[in-house]
Amino acid sequence: MSRNGLLIDYEYCTGCHSCEVACKKELNLPVGKWGIKLAEVGPMQVSPDRWQMDYVPIPTEFCNLCEERVAKGEAPACVHHCLGKAMEYGPVEELAAKMAAKGKKMVLFVP
Amino acid sequence: MSTAKKPWTWEEDGYTVTRTCAWSPPGCHPVGCGLKLYVKDNRLVKVEGDPDHPISQGRLCIRCLSLPEYVHHPQRIIYPMKRVGERGENKWQRISWDEAWDIIVDKVQDIKAKYGPESIVVYGGTGRQACLYYYPLGFAALGTPNVCYPLSGWSCYGPRCAITQYVFGTGYPEIDFAGYYPDRYDHPGWKLPECIIVWGKDPLKSNPDGLFGHALVDMMKRGTKLIVVDPRLTWLASRAEYWLQVRPGTDAALALGMLHVIINEGLYDKDFVENWCAGFDDLKQRVQDYPPEKVEEITWVPKEKIVEAARFFARSKPASITWGLAVDENPNGVQVGHAILSLAAITGNIDVPGGITIGPPAALLGKWRVETRLELTEELWNKRIGAEEYPALANALATTHPDVTLDVLETGKPYPLKMAWFNSTNLISPTCSTAPDRWYRALKNMEFAVATDTFMTPTAMAFADIFLPLSTFAEHDGIVVTHFGRNTIFIGAINKALQVGECKSDVEICLELGKRLNPKAWPWNDVKEFFTDQLKPELGITFDDLKEEVVHQIPYQYKKYETGQLRPDGEPGFMTMSGKIELYSTLFEMWGDDPLPYFEEPPYSPYSTPELAKEYPFILTTGARMWGMFHSEHRQIRTIREIHAEPIVEIHPDTAVQLGIKEGDWVYIENMYGKCKQKAKLTVGIHPKVVHAQHGWWFPEKQADEPGLFGVWEANVNLLAPHKHIGKLGFGAPLKSLICKVYKAEA
Numbered sequence: 001m002s003r004n005g006l007l008i009d010y011e012y013c014t015g016c017h018s019c020e021v022a023c024k025k026e027l028n029l030p031v032g033k034w035g036i037k038l039a040e041v042g043p044m045q046v047s048p049d050r051w052q053m054d055y056v057p058i059p060t061e062f063c064n065l066c067e068e069r070v071a072k073g074e075a076p077a078c079v080h081h082c083l084g085k086a087m088e089y090g091p092v093e094e095l096a097a098k099m100a101a102k103g104k105k106m107v108l109f110v111p
Numbered sequence: 112m113s114t115a116k117k118p119w120t121w122e123e124d125g126y127t128v129t130r131t132c133a134w135s136p137p138g139c140h141p142v143g144c145g146l147k148l149y150v151k152d153n154r155l156v157k158v159e160g161d162p163d164h165p166i167s168q169g170r171l172c173i174r175c176l177s178l179p180e181y182v183h184h185p186q187r188i189i190y191p192m193k194r195v196g197e198r199g200e201n202k203w204q205r206i207s208w209d210e211a212w213d214i215i216v217d218k219v220q221d222i223k224a225k226y227g228p229e230s231i232v233v234y235g236g237t238g239r240q241a242c243l244y245y246y247p248l249g250f251a252a253l254g255t256p257n258v259c260y261p262l263s264g265w266s267c268y269g270p271r272c273a274i275t276q277y278v279f280g281t282g283y284p285e286i287d288f289a290g291y292y293p294d295r296y297d298h299p300g301w302k303l304p305e306c307i308i309v310w311g312k313d314p315l316k317s318n319p320d321g322l323f324g325h326a327l328v329d330m331m332k333r334g335t336k337l338i339v340v341d342p343r344l345t346w347l348a349s350r351a352e353y354w355l356q357v358r359p360g361t362d363a364a365l366a367l368g369m370l371h372v373i374i375n376e377g378l379y380d381k382d383f384v385e386n387w388c389a390g391f392d393d394l395k396q397r398v399q400d401y402p403p404e405k406v407e408e409i410t411w412v413p414k415e416k417i418v419e420a421a422r423f424f425a426r427s428k429p430a431s432i433t434w435g436l437a438v439d440e441n442p443n444g445v446q447v448g449h450a451i452l453s454l455a456a457i458t459g460n461i462d463v464p465g466g467i468t469i470g471p472p473a474a475l476l477g478k479w480r481v482e483t484r485l486e487l488t489e490e491l492w493n494k495r496i497g498a499e500e501y502p503a504l505a506n507a508l509a510t511t512h513p514d515v516t517l518d519v520l521e522t523g524k525p526y527p528l529k530m531a532w533f534n535s536t537n538l539i540s541p542t543c544s545t546a547p548d549r550w551y552r553a554l555k556n557m558e559f560a561v562a563t564d565t566f567m568t569p570t571a572m573a574f575a576d577i578f579l580p581l582s583t584f585a586e587h588d589g590i591v592v593t594h595f596g597r598n599t600i601f602i603g604a605i606n607k608a609l610q611v612g613e614c615k616s617d618v619e620i621c622l623e624l625g626k627r628l629n630p631k632a633w634p635w636n637d638v639k640e641f642f643t644d645q646l647k648p649e650l651g652i653t654f655d656d657l658k659e660e661v662v663h664q665i666p667y668q669y670k671k672y673e674t675g676q677l678r679p680d681g682e683p684g685f686m687t688m689s690g691k692i693e694l695y696s697t698l699f700e701m702w703g704d705d706p707l708p709y710f711e712e713p714p715y716s717p718y719s720t721p722e723l724a725k726e727y728p729f730i731l732t733t734g735a736r737m738w739g740m741f742h743s744e745h746r747q748i749r750t751i752r753e754i755h756a757e758p759i760v761e762i763h764p765d766t767a768v769q770l771g772i773k774e775g776d777w778v779y780i781e782n783m784y785g786k787c788k789q790k791a792k793l794t795v796g797i798h799p800k801v802v803h804a805q806h807g808w809w810f811p812e813k814q815a816d817e818p819g820l821f822g823v824w825e826a827n828v829n830l831l832a833p834h835k836h837i838g839k840l841g842f843g844a845p846l847k848s849l850i851c852k853v854y855k856a857e858a
Contacts, residue, residue, distance in 0.1 A: 012328055014315050014346050017738050017754050021173040024750060025157060031753060043344050043796040053349035053796070081160050083170045083315070083325040085332075 003110055004065055006079070007095040008056055011105035012086040015040065015055035019078035019087065026069070026077040027062055035062040036078050057087070059111035065089065117163045119606055119659050126151050130161050130661045132603030134591045135239040136535070136565050136583050137181045138174035138741050142166075142318045143591035143603030145662065146175055150609045155179045155585055164662055165293050166323045166601070173739045177750045181565075182583055182611060186747055186811060188567055189612025192578040198555070199573050199817035208613060208623070211577055216627050218559045219253060222530045229494045230529040231255040232516065236536030236543055237267050237742055238320070240589060240605075241563075243476045244617040245534040246509055251483040251632035252625040253532065256495040259511045261538045263545040263844035264837035265504060268320060270439040272597060273507035273842065274448035275469075277698045280686030281677060282470035282597030284455065286431040288326035290593075290600035291468075291667040296333060300669075302465035303333050306427035309347055310340045310451060311362060311437020311847075316736040321593030321600055322433065336427070338420050340365065341437075342732055343761070343803055344796030353420040359732040359801060360713035360848025361410040363443050366450035367708060368406030369421035371398040373457065378425035380459030387672055387684070388456055390695025390706070397707040409710060411798070425458050429465035436734060437847055442836060443711045444843035445503075449696065450708035456692045462670050469671075470598030472686075476645050477596025481509045486632050494526070501841030503702045514835040517546070520553035533562040535581065535617070537570045540743040540809045540823050541733075541787075545832035545844050548785065548824075563620060566747060569809050569823035572816070580614045587616035588638050590646070590657065602650065602663040618642075704839045713848035714836045715782075717800075724850055727782045729766070730801045731851040733828050740807060747811035758808040758826040760789040762853065763799040767791065770853060777856040780804050782849060785830030788856050802853055804828040 015038055023035035036059045043053040057078065059065075066076035070089070074080065079087045088095060092110060099106040120129045127150045132143035145164020149157045158178050162169035181187075191211040196202025206214075222230060231253050235245035237260075249258035260269065275284055286307060292298035307327065314324035327347065331337070337351040340362065348354040357365050373379055374395050384391050403414035410417075424430055432455050438448045460466035473481055484492060496519050497512025498505035504512055520528050531554055539547045539554075554560075554574050562571035563579045571578055584605050591603035615623070618638045625633030635641040642654035650663065657663055668676060675681040684690035688697045700706035712719040716730065739751040746752070760780055762772060772778055776791045780802065789804055797803060806829065810822035824830070832846050 011350075012332065014325070014328060015738075016315065016325075017173050018171060018176060020754070021176040021750055022171070025176060025179075031749060043349060043794060045795065051344060051349045051354070051796075053344065053346060080162075080169055081171045081176065083172060084328045085170070085325075 002091040002093060004090060005092040005095055005108050005110040006059060006065070006076070007088040007099060008107045008109065009086040009102065009105065010054050010056045010107060012084040013055045013057065014084045016083045018081045018083050019057045022077040022081040023063070026066060029062060033062065035060055054105070056107060059109050063111040065111065119604070119661050126156065127608070129606050129608035131584065131606040131608065132591045132661065133175055134584055134589070134605060135741055135744070136581055137178070137744050139318055140238045140320045141591050141593050141595060142321060142323050143593060143601065144171060144175060144323065146171065148585055148608040153609050155182045155609055165295060165664065166290055166326070170325065173751065173754065174741060174745065177748050178583070178585060180748050180750060182585055184566070184747060186566055187611070188565070188578055188580045189614055190580060191613065194576045199820070201572060201816040203578065211579060212623065212627055214577060215561060215624065219530070219628065222559060223254065226527060226529050228254045228491060229257055230527055231257065231532065232511070232528055232530070233258040233532040233534055234536045234538060235260050235534050236538070239535045240584070241535035241617045242595060243480050243592070244621050246480040247483040248532070248534060248621050248624070251486040252621055252628050254487065254629060256484070256487050256492050257511050258509070259513060259516045260543070261513050261516065261536070261550065262543045263514050263832070263834060264442065264842050265508060265510070265513055266439040266844045266846060267436060268439065269508050270444055270842040271434060271448055273504065274445055275452065276472050276507050277696060278449055278452050278687070278693050279461070279469060282472050283320070283594045284452070284467045284469050285322060285594065285598050285600070286433050287465050287468045288322070288330065290323070290326070291664055293664060296329065300464055302429055303330060304335050304429050304431040304465045306336050306338065306424055306430040308338045308340065308424060308432040310432060310434045312433055312435020313345045313347070313736055314433060315346060316738055319435065321598060338424060342798060342801050343735060352423060353416055355412045355416060355420060356798060358409070358411045359730050360441055360443065360716065360845060361710065362437060362441065362447040363450055363708060364401060364406050364409040364710035365412060365417065366447060366454060367398055367401035367710060368403050368410070368417045369424070370394065370450060370454060371401050372403065372418050372421035373425045373454070374398055376422070378422060379457040383459040384457050387691050388694050389689040389691040390693060391457070393707055394453060394694040397709070401710070424454070429463055430458060430460050431465065431467050439842070440734060440844060440846040441848065442714060442838040442843045442845055445699070445704065445838055445840055446708040446710070453694050453708065456694065461692070462672060464669055468598060468667060470594060470596070472597065474596040474599060475592050475649055476590070477592065479645060483632065484509055486629065497841070503698070503840035504842060512841055514837060517550060517553060517834060521549070529558045531557045531560040531574060533560065533570055533574065535563055537564070537568040537743040539570050539573060540568065541806045541827045541829035542742045545829055545846065546784070546834040547827060547829050549834060563617070566811065567815065568743070569820040572820055579620060580612060582611065582614035582616050585609060586611050586614055587619070588642070588654070588658070589616060589618060590642055599665055601665065602646070602657060604657045604661050606658055606661070699840070702840055713845050715845065715850045716848065720850070723783065727850040727852050729851050729853060731780065731782070731831060731849040732801060732803050732847045734806045734846055735803055737805065743807040743809060746809060758789040758805045759792045760805070760853070761792050761794050761797050761803040763797050764793045764795060766799045767793050770855070772853070772855055778853050779856045780828065780831065780851050780853055782831045782851045784833055787825065787827050787830055789826050789828070802851065
């Protein structure tokens, strides 16, 4: 059976923290613990007219890919609430194909 | 997504689920994002984004996601209280609503008899539902002409509304993000904006006044390109075609420079200018004073970028502009706004699909709140503070003039002010006033003061005799009107899901007090009757209809200027003096300002005050929003404080090296008016000569009573902002273009 994962389009992750808080509420995690956590790159100047300022949410060891929600036919809490609609859940093969099709600023996690 | 109509409430796994739309308290402007509230045993257990909401589509920000923490927070005040110690001593006693009303009614009648009704002032805050209700509370319940938005120069949203009313004769101009249509971006009559200018605004974080910020991201994915005007590298700026890193406060010069390029290169919409704009030749002459070379010197934006961005914008069809608080927080802001509206108009982007939409100047509750002033006699209305001195402000906004209000408080002239009603405003925290220390001293002298809020705040602690507990949007029935009726993209139902303590909504408070003091203006038996009366005439629906519908969208009519829908007389054109868009403003001229946009240096800057700038070498800009905090709200929410732990001042790393400041150091930010302490964050996303300090900070975890007042003076950047340094027409304080020095503090 195929494994499921989380595909992040970090061209459109705005760093809004919604995944962090939605997850924390779903898993009822205390202060200092997160099921998914943002990493930040930049801002840095890449060329006179280009800047890099990217965010990537990284699932932690608490992440269970929202087994309960998924069993009920819902999306994982992070995916559901992502303001930039930059996250997707599904079988890794399907996500990898989407990743290749877009071809830039994508990352696939299998937590 | 299923197309079957969803009910507004149902039972699920032992929870009662309620669909609703959000509007602060807590958390936001009237954007009305969709939530499903899960309640069990009268506790809000969890919140889920409503996938059937056409705008937010299931998405939520961290303010709504942490709503249960806010609703059931142990520090929330959930019963009426009266002060039993000295003011500011933090000694309170729980009382009943009846006792609270008895005390208030007695005091109000006594003060009105002794000093006149004008001695009462209602102070309102920013963005909450209360914005619709504090005018009627003053006019139709308390009976005073004086309701006050206390921020110097009315520097939030009001100026943009007033400028648009005078130049376009319409309500608020918003990006057409297809919010009016259930099928949104797939709607057949809608077009994708090819280019959007995001001017002095960070809508992803601020979701301002009716714009769901991430709609920009939706449109970027579909191909929209951005021009971002901002002194700071925002996320949107990092992905823009052009980031114009403007020197704070010089936006008018930049807009005039772009107009120079578009007009001189003939890139404007000649038909639209000919048929629907007045004063083009005058504007053409004016922009000759702003060639790109000169604009570069003023704004620090390279001239090549100004030229390229102007061309890119003018050639994009359709194109749109969203303008932000940087227009309001600038004494030169009327001219900034006028120039930006001119850019939108001469390129033919007004009231077209994918361009800029415009609503009526007042509608729905926005209309009612202003019309309640008819409860007052002409004689009393004419006592409204500052109306005579600043007619341009007084005409568009039914409030006092904020700066004149402080003058009257301090001098007692022309009449003394004796009672204050703080309606959802925490004005001495760095949000809704400049020179908050002066407001603090002046407001300490009230004979009687009432505060309404959800938590004890520094403002309520310092001044209030009676505290009335407000319900959050999860706890009451209500409606969300985007842009306060000045551009109603949709109407959202606020559906009550639970009751906490004895909290009441703004409408309930107005009704109960109104019935006691002036019953003829408050004929409704309950809030449902009230809302039905507001909705029925314009939309033909009752409040119960809206409750079930949750979101009521209103299809948009484009090019209303061609069909006579912008004027009450049904003639084509705009509702202005000339019947056209006024590139040359006859009203500004009548009120003693220049009829055309112009640039003026900020009152304090390296160029206007070079001597002072030797001591205070940096430009201080303030007020950029955070993800998790709505102005002074949310400081006590644990999850939010995990993300925004402390007040942050942004400094360029090169500057920090010169100052001996490292990442995370506490630093003082100081100028001739005051100082405050914030934590340094080093970033290359800000100009080396500019620092940005956060607003809104106070510390619910610190000492509550005087003199601490929850640490309200510690990180209070508004202490550095002066009183009454405003534009000729009365608008705009320089909160985004001050000067300061920065130095390392003790830990």
